[in-house]
Amino acid sequence: MDNPLIKQQEEYNRITDLVNLIKSNPDPRELKRALAIKMSIERQSDEIITQILGVSKSFIRDWKKAFKAEGIAGIKLGYQGAKGKLTSEQRIEIIEWLKNKDYWHLDELMNHLEDKYDVVYKSKQSYYDLFEQGRVSWKRSQKVNPKFDEDLVKKKRTEINNFLAKHKTEIELGKMVVVFIDECHLLGGDVCGYVWGETNARIEVPIKNEKDRQTYFGALNYQTLIVYH
Structure with missing residues (x-):
């Protein structure tokens, strides 16, 4: 005992x-x-x-x-990592670790290798190679509106199509004018830059609003395709 x-x-x-x-x-x-x-x-x-x-x-x-x-x-x-380089088993662990992450940073990868495996590469290319094997690449992020609702878009699209079908005759005879209005923004800056991300995935940055911009409105006549500014 x-x-x-x-x-x-x-x-x-x-x-x-x-x-x-x-x-x-x-x-x-x-x-x-x-x-x-x-x-x-x-x-x-x-x-x-x-x-x-x-x-x-x-x-x-x-x-x-x-x-x-x-x-x-x-x-x-x-x-651990006394030889200053990753073994085959450790490299597999790193690749799996990268694949299971949602966001990637070069400094985080460098710290992870040093802290857990006592490995520090002289060239950053060695870290880039690990990213590549983990299907992570350097790409430009894309902004996306977090309020976007695909179901609401489909519902509105159906409403528009039903309305156009119901009033098709009046539109063709010129008794009813249907105009689609849209807007564009001239921005003073760009918040999106380059980041590490999955090779085959789009990198999106949630943006609800952007400051320092000028808005212009335009309209398109559904029947004649004439554009109004």
Whole structure:
């Protein structure tokens, strides 16, 4: 049977080692790992830890697991990724990690490789290659109105088609004029830029309204196709 006093002493020694590592002015990567573990032991929430240290929740989980299994040796540099490059298995993990994300940032990928695998590439092209294998490419984002409702559009389209069919004779005889009105905006700026996104997916940025613009209205006669400004 395990002696609870011995287990308590072992846990105390592990935490002491952790505190000593923090005080020793270690490599920033080791320090970040140690601080995340210590804050978690002190019952700080993952949300607070991620905000203060700028790490992900998976970062906290992975290094807590390594510390529990190997003690202070588990979070020292060289414990993972000692060769400075990804193994085939690690590369597959990274590709899956990229595929399961909704948004991508180069800095996040760089930090993820350094924090979890202790890998830092000299050339950014190596990171771009990972993005490409994960079917993520550099493309221009497109704005989209979050209030757009496809069902309402279909309903309105049906109403218009029914109206035109009902009054077809009057329109053709010139007794009724149907005019379609639209507007265009000259914008003073463009909020959309280039971002990382899935190769075959459109990157949309929700925009309800844009400032600094001038609006012009125009109309189209449904029967004669004459345009009015």
